Amino acid sequence: MRRTSHFNIAVTPIVKEQLLRWSQQYEEVLWLDSNGHSDQYGSYEAILATDALTALKTDYHSAFDDLTEYYNSSNDWIFGYLTYDLKNDLEHLESNNHDGLEFPDLYFFRPKKLIFVYKDKLVFSYLPAAEEAPEDDFNDITAVDSKNESPHTIDLKIKLRTTKDTYFKDFERIQMHIHRGDIFETNYCQEFYAFSKDYDPVTAYEHLNSISKPPFATFGKWGANFLASASPERYLARKGDKIYSQPIKGTAKRGATPKEDLQIKSALEADQKERSENIMITDLVRNDLSKVAIKGSVAVSELCQVYSFEQVHQLITTVTAQIPQEINPIAIIKATFPMGSMTGAPKVSAMKIAEDVEDFKRGLYSGTVGYIAPNGDFDFNVIIRSILYNANNHYVSFAVGGAITAAANALGEYEECLLKAKAMREVLEGNS
Numbered sequence: 265m266r267r268t269s270h271f272n273i274a275v276t277p278i279v280k281e282q283l284l285r286w287s288q289q290y291e292e293v294l295w296l297d298s299n300g301h302s303d304q305y306g307s308y309e310a311i312l313a314t315d316a317l318t319a320l321k322t323d324y325h326s327a328f329d330d331l332t333e334y335y336n337s338s339n340d341w342i343f344g345y346l347t348y349d350l351k352n353d354l355e356h357l358e359s360n361n362h363d364g365l366e367f368p369d370l371y372f373f374r375p376k377k378l379i380f381v382y383k384d385k386l387v388f389s390y391l392p393a394a395e396e397a398p399e400d401d402f403n404d405i406t407a408v409d410s411k412n413e414s415p416h417t418i419d420l421k422i423k424l425r426t427t428k429d430t431y432f433k434d435f436e437r438i439q440m441h442i443h444r445g446d447i448f449e450t451n452y453c454q455e456f457y458a459f460s461k462d463y464d465p466v467t468a469y470e471h472l473n474s475i476s477k478p479p480f481a482t483f484g485k486w487g488a489n490f491l492a493s494a495s496p497e498r499y500l501a502r503k504g505d506k507i508y509s510q511p512i513k514g515t516a517k518r519g520a521t522p523k524e525d526l527q528i529k530s531a532l533e534a535d536q537k538e539r540s541e542n543i544m545i546t547d548l549v550r551n552d553l554s555k556v557a558i559k560g561s562v563a564v565s566e567l568c569q570v571y572s573f574e575q576v577h578q579l580i581t582t583v584t585a586q587i588p589q590e591i592n593p594i595a596i597i598k599a600t601f602p603m604g605s606m607t608g609a610p611k612v613s614a615m616k617i618a619e620d621v622e623d624f625k626r627g628l629y630s631g632t633v634g635y636i637a638p639n640g641d642f643d644f645n646v647i648i649r650s651i652l653y654n655a656n657n658h659y660v661s662f663a664v665g666g667a668i669t670a671a672a673n674a675l676g677e678y679e680e681c682l683l684k685a686k687a688m689r690e691v692l693e694g695n696s
Contacts, residue, residue, distance in 0.1 A: 294483075373486075662685070
C-alpha cells in the first residue's frame with residue numbers, strides 16, 4: 265500500500281529541473297512531462313517514477329506474456345518502455361540490422377517513489393520500502409541548486425548511417441513494392457549517430473525540451489541506457505472503458521513570420537498527399553482498435569487536425585473506442601502494437617519491407633514509453649524526435665522517418681526527414 269503526501273508549491277520550470285536532477289541518484293528514472301499541453305486524455309502535468317523496487321528486463325521472446333505476468337503480480341504502478349522490435353513477438357518477423365545501442369527489447373519497473381506533478385502541488389506516492397520520507401525528499405528536491413550544476417555544451421560530430429544516394433535508391437525500392445501492390449504505405453527510417461564519452465543525458469534532455477516543448481516529453485534512465493524525447497505523439501491511452509490513439513502523419517516547418525506560419529499551416533491542412541497518408545494510417549489504427557473494442561464503438565473524433573509545436577506543424581487524427589472494462593491493459597497494447605504511424609499498411613508487409621531496406625535496428629525509436637496504473641488505465645507516447653544513449657559503449661543515436669506512398673516524392677521526403685532531425689542536431693552539434 266502506498267502512502268501519499270501533498271506539498272503545495274508553484275510548479276515552475278526550475279522545480280521540474282530540480283525534480284529531474286534530484287532523481288539522477290537512482291538507477292531507474294522515468295520522467296514524463298506534458299509541458300503545459302492539456303487535453304481530455306491526460307491526467308497530470310508531469311510524473312516522476314524512480315527508485316525501482318523490482319524490474320522486468322527482457323528480449324522480445326514471449327515479452328508480452330512476461331509483461332502481463334509482471335503487471336498482474338505487481339498490483340501497482342509500473343513504468344517503462346516497449347521497443348519497436350517487439351513486433352517479432354507478435355509476427356514472424358526479425359530484426360537483423362545494425363544495433364549500436366543494444367537496449368533490452370522491453371524494460372518496466374515498479375517504483376518505490378512516485379511523484380505526481382500538478383500546476384500548484386506535488387503529490388508523493390511512496391511504497392513502504394522507500395528508505396526516505398517524502399518530507400525529507402521534498403526538502404532535498406527544493407534545495408537542488410541548478411545554477412551550480414550548469415552542464416557543459418554538447419558538441420558532437422554527427423554521422424549519417426544512410427547516405428543521401430542510398431536513401432534515394434531505397435525510396436525507389438519501396439515505390440516498386442507499392443506499384444506492385446505489396447503495400448500502400450510504409451514508414452522508412454534512417455539513423456544519425458555519434459560516439460561520446462562526455463555526453464550528458466540530462467543536458468541533452470533539457471535542451472531538447474526547451475526548444476520543442478512537446479506534450480509527451482520523456483527522460484528515461486535504465487542503468488547505462490538513456491532516453492531524451494521530445495515526442496509530440498500519443499500512441500495509446502486508456503481511461504476507464506475508453507481508449508484513445510492519436511496518430512501523426514503530415515509535417516510542415518514553422519514560418520519565419522506569423523503570416524508565413526499561417527500560410528504554411530493552411531497549406532498543410534489542405535495538402536491532399538499529406539491527408540491521404542494520415543487517412544491510410546487512421547484506417548489501420550481503427551482496425552487495430554477494433555480487435556479489442558466493443559463492436560461499433562470505434563470512431564474518429566478528430567480527422568487531420570493541424571497541431572502547432574515549437575519546431576513543426578503536424579496533422580493529427582484522434583481515434584477512440586469503448587472497451588470491455590475487464591480487459592487486461594497488456595492485451596490492448598499487444599493488439600495494437602507497433603503503432604500504425606511507424607509501420608504502414610498493410611502493417612506486417614510494411615514492417616517486412618522496412619526491415620529489408622533500413623540499415624539499423626530501430627530499438628526504442630518507433631517504440632513507446634509510458635505507464636500502467638493499478639486500475640488498468642495507461643498512457644503511452646511514440647518515441648520519435650528522440651536521442652538515445654548507451655553509456656557503456658558511448659553510442660549516441662537518433663533516427664527520423666517518413667511515410668512513403670505512391671504519391672511521395674523522394675526529395676520532398678528526404679527534406680522532411682532533415683526537418684524532423686533539426687532539433688536533435690541542434691542539441692548534439694552545439695548549435696543555437
